[in-house]
Amino acid sequence: MPVASPTTTAVMRPLTARGLRTRAKLVKAARRTFERRGYLDTSIQDISAAARVAYGTFYTYFASKEEIFAEVVDDLSADLRAIADAEPGAGPDPASRIARTTRGYLRAYRANAPMMAILEQVATFSPRLGEVRRAARRTRVEASRAAIARWQARGLVRADVDPAYAATALGSMVDRSAYVWFVLGEPFDEERAIEQLTLLYCTALGLEPPPKGDACRR
């Protein structure tokens, strides 16, 4: 699951405490720099400087910009998951589940918006990172599809909805709206957004939306 592992080529020996510290400094500096300048405009030079280490030190820990980026993305993924999971539990009814997921997604997105923008960028030209993102998307969509199908079997979702298409479409709706608001910076109100996305998601499937204000009890 971590992105970095598969192709990590640099040092893998047990690092000393000092090494661990330097490595962490680099990862942190890399994230900061990526967020500030974007992936393409960030050079190894920039990262080293931000971490206040010598140019060559970078290569003690990472073989390339792509490699440290993968590491940053690993951290990002963990954080996204942590935030989404921290969302207070919901009732067992579909509307509650949808509300919670939507809320969790937007909050995680907001907390990491700058990196989400970069990740979007990198996914468009790095086959490897693109694949990672695609896989993550598929996993999320498949979970939604299964849930929708289950609900449909129980007669809660309209019969003419195709769970596979609905999962892709509604997942895209939430994901892309978050991008539009948090990355493109279109003005919006987060609570209202959560409420409306939940409403549209539910109604589209033929579900009764959660009672107003319920979506965002926090």
Added chain:
Amino acid sequence: MPVASPTTTAVMRPLTARGLRTRAKLVKAARRTFERRGYLDTSIQDISAAARVAYGTFYTYFASKEEIFAEVVDDLSADLRAIADAEPGAGPDPASRIARTTRGYLRAYRANAPMMAILEQVATFSPRLGEVRRAARRTRVEASRAAIARWQARGLVRADVDPAYAATALGSMVDRSAYVWFVLGEPFDEERAIEQLTLLYCTALGLEPPPKGDACRR
């Protein structure tokens, strides 16, 4: 409206017939090359070679790669609009309008998928192209918002739907789904996709979806 104009710095004098031909060759070659190798991996060298003109000739017509890209995007936009507009007219009822728009969007997307992928890429790091895309998105969203508001005023759309959020969210749904299918290559059936997107779009707003099979009469 054309993207290229505002900042075009290269030759703007009335071109000779030969000049026009060379320029057109370059734009065509550029698009081909961008589609084949992506924006980043395309060099001016590549474009000139593909157009079978000398390296320096490129600069007779364009000041940079970004500039010729803007020109390509202008062509792309025109083509998208043309395809969408060519979609056979629809009844005056909301569902028909939504069906027609969705159908048109997907067909135009399909016909230009490779460039859409590149455009998505470039928008993430070129402020200028990003702005162009953002403006186009805003225009589309604003049209949808107005329509939804109108329908809502006529009591056709649920009262708890906020037209602005719904326009952004449902527009994102259609746009991102097209990306997932046509660019990421997730398997799908186009007619089914049009039907389902239309269904979800309508239902989400509380509209009666068009009769089955109606969405794709062609």
Added chain:
Amino acid sequence: MPVASPTTTAVMRPLTARGLRTRAKLVKAARRTFERRGYLDTSIQDISAAARVAYGTFYTYFASKEEIFAEVVDDLSADLRAIADAEPGAGPDPASRIARTTRGYLRAYRANAPMMAILEQVATFSPRLGEVRRAARRTRVEASRAAIARWQARGLVRADVDPAYAATALGSMVDRSAYVWFVLGEPFDEERAIEQLTLLYCTALGLEPPPKGDACRR
């Protein structure tokens, strides 16, 4: 036969006169620099500077240091051959032939001694150039072997000499002696060297050496 051709990757279009001039300047500068500093200590930077062209210009004509070196070696080979061939003809008797060949070899070596040193160096670590050198050696040795075998068949060369071993050994003698004198700089007199090498070469095979002074009539 030219070393450069097989793997030349850089520009191969019909060069303009200007291009031809620049390319020639580079090759000449490269040879000068290699001779002065050796292959390893010569950087592309050095060559460009010596040719008084910009760094990047080098890459307009050559893909790497190895490639321009191959070009220099081609020139060298041609020159060696030319000098050896210019040696005045000899009588048909073995001793005359041996004298002429030895004389030609030493004179060609002397005229190109600095590059011979570099070539020796490069052959030890470049598989490609090493192979070129090996092939050249084999060709020379095979010619000698054939001549010795012929002379032996006519009873001119001792029966206990093995032509193959003798060709390798005596060829090595001449070649390495030239290296010792011209490259390592051991003191010697060229005419005396030619005379003695010829004498040893002939006597070793059991041939009557050429009359004294005859070896170097020039």
Added chain:
Amino acid sequence: MPVASPTTTAVMRPLTARGLRTRAKLVKAARRTFERRGYLDTSIQDISAAARVAYGTFYTYFASKEEIFAEVVDDLSADLRAIADAEPGAGPDPASRIARTTRGYLRAYRANAPMMAILEQVATFSPRLGEVRRAARRTRVEASRAAIARWQARGLVRADVDPAYAATALGSMVDRSAYVWFVLGEPFDEERAIEQLTLLYCTALGLEPPPKGDACRR
């Protein structure tokens, strides 16, 4: 005589037993690595890794790659001398002496061929190592010259042979032939090679070669 001493800059204090062991490990690992990858492609990193000591430990014992190489060459020289000296003694006649020396040289060469190749390489660009090699050559050549002069004084060697030139030339013959066979890998039979080199060496000087088969009695 040892090559390493003159310029050794690293620790020269009496080493502890552990220190001696580590140092020896490094020299051994260095030789192995040089043979495997050549001098140029061997990094200090490689040597340390092969010796299973830390990177920095190398510098506890050696100041540079060249320095440890000199140490390896010292070992090599000792080994060459040992093998040559181990050659069974010969009769007092010139032919026997020549046969024995030739035999010893080739056997020592064969036993150390990979390092001989590396040494040849390094001598072409390291002034220091080059000088070492040159000195060794001069010593060998001087011994030969003296012997040939002696034999000539006793009327055993042709009067028209110049001992100095003959020593250089015939020494080059044996040395370079060994290189051609053992390093370049040209096919040959070692016993036959010894026999033929001895034959050519003797005959060239006007000496009666040793009786056939005598050269290689072992």
Added chain:
DNA sequence: GATGAATGAGGCTTCATTCAT
């Protein structure tokens, strides 16, 4: 207009050597 050579800044990577622990 067209051509293609010339330029040089910018980014990447390696690795010998130094240094703190």
Added chain:
DNA sequence: TATGAATGAAGCCTCATTCAT
């Protein structure tokens, strides 16, 4: 002594852009 992290100089190569013909 041993360790291994830190340093930064040096070389490589690409490519957008300019310029002479």
